[in-house]
Amino acid sequence: MENKSLNKNEPIYPIGVASKLLGISVHTLRMYEKEGLIITARGTNQKNRLYSIADIERMECIRDAITKKKYSIPSIKTMLSLIPCWKIINCSEEERMNCPAYNSIGTPCWAYDHKDNICAIKNCRDCKVYNDFTNCDDIKKLLKEI
Numbered sequence: 341m342e343n344k345s346l347n348k349n350e351p352i353y354p355i356g357v358a359s360k361l362l363g364i365s366v367h368t369l370r371m372y373e374k375e376g377l378i379i380t381a382r383g384t385n386q387k388n389r390l391y392s393i394a395d396i397e398r399m400e401c402i403r404d405a406i407t408k409k410k411y412s413i414p415s416i417k418t419m420l421s422l423i424p425c426w427k428i429i430n431c432s433e434e435e436r437m438n439c440p441a442y443n444s445i446g447t448p449c450w451a452y453d454h455k456d457n458i459c460a461i462k463n464c465r466d467c468k469v470y471n472d473f474t475n476c477d478d479i480k481k482l483l484k485e486i
């Protein structure tokens with residue numbers, strides 16, 4: 341029998357299922373997306389939101405940071421905005437100067453509408469910067485490795 345390995349990044353769960361798995365409302369999941377804490381995949385009709393196992397893990401960490409550690413959403417966004425994406429994807433000096441994520445604080449790099457820079461043509465859901473920081477508890481450990 342074929343052994344299909346589980347792809348953690350494949351969007352498979354509709355929003356109702358993700359909401360049940362996480363024990364948080366659909367409204368809250370939409371809010372995480374609106375705030376730029378998560379990039380949600382869309383189904384083939386481009387309407388339905390779909391979530392992967394990695395998305396569920398990411399939102400578990402965000403949920404716990406908010407409900408157990410009492411972080412606010414702006415503080416999580418600020419923490420994520422400090423990830424030095426320019427080092428991870430190795431932007432040139434010129435690209436850095438044109439990048440809103442490099443020049444400001446408070447919003448994760450993937451939440452900007454990038455134009456005229458290296459990230460304009462990238463899909464952030466596939467990016468190392470976005471994916472390496474799926475677990476918000478690992479941020480400090482990962483920063484030490486950069």
Ligand code: SF4
Binds near residue numbers: 426463467470
């Ligand atoms: S491609 Fe997206 S996630 Fe990656 S560094 Fe650029 S803005 Fe950030």
